[in-house]
Every structure is written in structure tokens, then in C-alpha cells.
Amino acid sequence: MKTPQPAVVLLSGGMDSVTALYHVAAERPVAAALSFDYGAKHNARELPEAAWHAKNLGIRHVVLPLQFMGEHFASALLKGGAPIPKGHYEEDSMRQTVVPFRNGIMLAIAAGFAESCNAGALVIAAHAGDHAVYPDCREPFMAAMADAIREGTYEKLEVLRPFITFDKAAIAARGAALKVPFEHTWSCYVGGPIHCGECGTCVERREAFLNARLPDPTLYAHVGPLPPKPSP
């Protein structure tokens, strides 16, 4: 059987991309795990977790700085932006945390990086539970971006979305099967010393473990009742 071409994996340090790294490393060579320091409030929390997993798997880890986002882009997610809203990820208020076209920018840079290190594929942990408030998380965007990357690179680089049909609970289950040490993953957008338990990403993380009937190894500052999902 032919060995598949090496892949570059987008790795934020959250539970989805960390699970994707273990998932991909189980089936093909990984040329590098690629992270971005883009001025988000939680970068200082998630990037060390990303580095931890790359080291754990013996994979090269590269962090690219994107300072211009913090300086020129408007978002509550970025340092200097408005406070992170509490509540459910599906709330309209989460729109404040959108960094305009963030996934498009990261995929484009990753494509150039992947061509520079002769990889044949790029992996992003986009999933079916990704959200109406983030247009650049949805599959119509992902499919068009994959076309653009195939057309715009010499080696017709593929963009793989192994979790595109999964919800977040299914990713948690896949991670558990791969024995991913989830205590070394970071979700909270607030970026405090421990997970806040109340922002949209914390709520979503708590729901994922709960729905997958898995123990949640996360230390949260607040573990009140989960807010209801808003009606569409």
C-alpha cells in the first residue's frame, strides 16, 4: 500500500484540532503542526497546549505570528476588543467574537506553508457543529476554499476535513478512542488562568463531554447549569 503524502495539520490547541492531529498522525505522516499567534486573548493559553501535543507525538510545531490582526481587525476575541460574551455559542452575541475571515486567512497561509515544505495535504478540524455565526466555519466556505487551494497550488494541495460530518460530541468520542489527553487542550475564549465555564466555547466544551457521556477533565471557574440552546 502506498504511503499517503505528508500533511500539515492546523493546530489551535483546542480539543477539535488536537483530536485531528492524533487522528491524522494515526494514518499518515505529518510534516508539521501549524499554529497562529494572532493576538487573541486566549492565545497564551492554547499555544502551549498545541506545543505540548506536537512534542508528545514527535511532530514539528511551527507558530506563525499574525500581529496585523490584533492591530487592524475588530473583534471581541482579540486583545483590546470588547469583553467575551457569556452564554450559548449559538447566541447572536457570539458574533462579537468573529475575527473576520479568520479561517480563510489561516487556511491560505497554511497552504503556502504546506507547499513550502512539500506536503500534499492540509488538515482542518472543521465540524458539522460549527456555527451559523461564523460564515468561514461552514461547509460551503470550506468546499470553495478547498477548490481555491487546489487551483492555486502547484501540487494541487488537498484540504482534508476529517470531522466535517461530526458534531463536537463525536469529536470528543473519537479523541477518547485515540486516548487524547484532553486535560492538555484549551477552549475558553476569555483566556484566564482556568476555563471560565461560561463563555460560548466553554459551554460548547462542557456539552461535548456531557453528550458523549465522557468524563470532563477540565477545571472550570463556574459550573452552573448549562444555558439552553436558543431557538432558531
Added chain:
Amino acid sequence: MKTPQPAVVLLSGGMDSVTALYHVAAERPVAAALSFDYGAKHNARELPEAAWHAKNLGIRHVVLPLQFMGEHFASALLKGGAPIPKGHYEEDSMRQTVVPFRNGIMLAIAAGFAESCNAGALVIAAHAGDHAVYPDCREPFMAAMADAIREGTYEKLEVLRPFITFDKAAIAARGAALKVPFEHTWSCYVGGPIHCGECGTCVERREAFLNARLPDPTLYAHVGPLPPKPSP
């Protein structure tokens, strides 16, 4: 008649994007002209020209630094890379000057920037003469990337390619009609004190003025006979 939405114009400081800036400014508001400092040998020559035109037209000019390209991407175009080859732009040797997925990266960042400043369109001076050696200059890439940007942004940002059916001589002619001061544009990839006259971009610039039967205001270090276009 409704005023068209403001546009962000990608502006390198070369004759194509400078002409695009005047062309667009004649028909709609321009929210900003956007340039990138990405570690190319000729950035120090072209960026001041970009700034000159933005000032000349009273348009906000923003330069975003992309240092990671110089550090992590392989290309003769970048500082620290191999020497710029001489000869025709269509030569295989020009492939050395490809910066992997450069246009994809610049369009993606420009899309996020444009959403951050409430623009409704993005303008790139891609043209029909753009080259087989650069996959991310060709229309199949541009069309797919335009889809990705429309799908991945709230405001369904449009990517306009006003020169996509033009060759470079037609752009020169359009610029002459708009009275673009071409002496304030920079093409040469070598990035010396004056245009070298021998690299692929200089050859292409010389051909454009010649084919448009326009005076060429450029001072070249070498003005020997133009090399023949290689047979396909």
C-alpha cells in the same frame, strides 16, 4: 443612481495595481489601498510607490507586515532566496520566483481587513496575461477564491477583477487614459536602485509599453534586445 459600496484595493506599487487603483477610484469610493511587506527583495522599492499613489488620490494606505513569509517560505523572490533569474516571464526558470499561494494569502487577509472596515468589495489587478508559472494568478483560482470569500464573509464580499480580460499592454493603455504617472510604479523583482531591465518582470514591463505604443518612462540599467517569448 446608487453609490456603489466602498472597495479595498490590493496595491503592490506595480503598474497593474496602481492602474487598478485609479480605475476603481474613478467609479466608486475606496475605503483603503492595502499593501503587504512580505520580505520580498523589491518591497523596499515598490511600497514607497504604493504610498505615493494613495497620497496622490487622498486614499488611506495600510501596509501589513507578513514577516513569516520571509522566514518560512522558500522563493527566489524573498530576501535570502536564490538570485532572480533573467529572461522572459514565461520561462520555467521564473518558477523559482513563485511565493507559494501568495495571492491566496493576500486575498484572504484583504478579505478580513475589508470586513473590518465595512467595505463591500475587494479589487485585485489580476489580468489575462498572468502566467502559467503562477497557479494563483490564473482565473480558475481567482474564481474559486472569490467564491470562498463570498461564502466566508458576512457581507458576501465581492472580489472584483476589472482587468481579468486585459493583457498588460491593455492595462498600460488604460493607465495612460487615466493619466497614471507610471514613473511612480515599480516592477523589477531584483529591487536595485533602478529597474534592471533584464528580469522577467522588467521584460514584461518593457513589452507592455512597447505593445501599447506608449512611451516608457522607466530608467533601466540594461536595455538590450527583448528576449523572445519561449515556445509553449
